[in-house]
Amino acid sequence: MNRAFVFIILGAALWGTIGWYVKNLYSYGFTPMEVVTLRAWSAASILVIYLIITSPIELKLKSIRDIKYFIGTGVFSIIFFNYCMFTAIELSTIPVATALLYTAPAFVTLLSFFLFKEPLTRLKVIALLITLLGTAMVVGLIPLNLRAFQLTSILFGLGSGIGYALYSIFSKFALKKYSSLSITTYTFIVAAVTLLPFFPYHEKFHMLLDPTVLFYAFGLGFLPTAFAYIIYTYGLNKTEASKASILTTIEPVVATLIGVFIFHEAFSVIQMIGMVCIIGAVILIQAYSSPN
Numbered sequence: 001m002n003r004a005f006v007f008i009i010l011g012a013a014l015w016g017t018i019g020w021y022v023k024n025l026y027s028y029g030f031t032p033m034e035v036v037t038l039r040a041w042s043a044a045s046i047l048v049i050y051l052i053i054t055s056p057i058e059l060k061l062k063s064i065r066d067i068k069y070f071i072g073t074g075v076f077s078i079i080f081f082n083y084c085m086f087t088a089i090e091l092s093t094i095p096v097a098t099a100l101l102y103t104a105p106a107f108v109t110l111l112s113f114f115l116f117k118e119p120l121t122r123l124k125v126i127a128l129l130i131t132l133l134g135t136a137m138v139v140g141l142i143p144l145n146l147r148a149f150q151l152t153s154i155l156f157g158l159g160s161g162i163g164y165a166l167y168s169i170f171s172k173f174a175l176k177k178y179s180s181l182s183i184t185t186y187t188f189i190v191a192a193v194t195l196l197p198f199f200p201y202h203e204k205f206h207m208l209l210d211p212t213v214l215f216y217a218f219g220l221g222f223l224p225t226a227f228a229y230i231i232y233t234y235g236l237n238k239t240e241a242s243k244a245s246i247l248t249t250i251e252p253v254v255a256t257l258i259g260v261f262i263f264h265e266a267f268s269v270i271q272m273i274g275m276v277c278i279i280g281a282v283i284l285i286q287a288y289s290s291p292n
Helices: 004-017 019-024 032-054 064-090 096-103 104-115 122-140 153-174 179-198 203-211 211-236 243-248 248-261 269-288
Strands: none
Touching: 004 019, 004 122, 004 153, 004 243, 004 248, 019 064, 019 096, 019 211, 019 248, 032 179, 032 211, 064 096, 064 179, 096 179, 096 248, 096 269, 104 122, 104 153, 104 211, 104 269, 122 269, 153 179, 179 211, 179 269, 203 211, 203 243, 211 243, 243 269, 248 269
């Protein structure tokens, strides 16, 4: 297998383990926003140290006005989508939250149509309809299952998809001047600084001295965040973006396996078919759409 593909698949598989760290941090009493803060700070620290060692020039801000791009990716995307996703995990299950996160490409398609006038082709419309069908199956609308249908968790799950989509939108502007890795690093720096007031230091800082809590907090920022982004970016630089996007669909598969087999979360056959529809729509849009 192409070496770049291995790095992309490994990075995406590591993203799929996020729920494991989040669930374990919840067991110690941390809230979704606190977990977002822990992820942002640990990831920002690791990424900055990595770039200082490997390529300090990547940390150079070309203009102070460029901060606006990273406020977009850091606040309106990373903080928002992480908070929504972690809340969805808390309210529902890892598989359902991850499936809803993967509605992001559908939102990217719609936002790109309105913001960048990118054509909404017949193929894209079909992919959007498949995503809608898959989402309805995952959340319990098809067939109607009132026990599985939880409006709040669905809204947070879809919110994570919108937030994740915004990363692609804001990054599109930043990529004209910065590399993917620089954007990711500045994104987490801005997110970490923004989240400073939202962590209850007096009540919970002492918990970070617990080796197990520190392991989960540092691990969340390292393996499924900093390290995953670094190796994914390396693989992305060696292959086409569309192929990379297809390979990242391993993420919801890994997340589902963790939710079902480690945390024994319910995930029906209908929900599984719904997830396949959502992943299939991602593959369809990336594999067969035009460069636009």
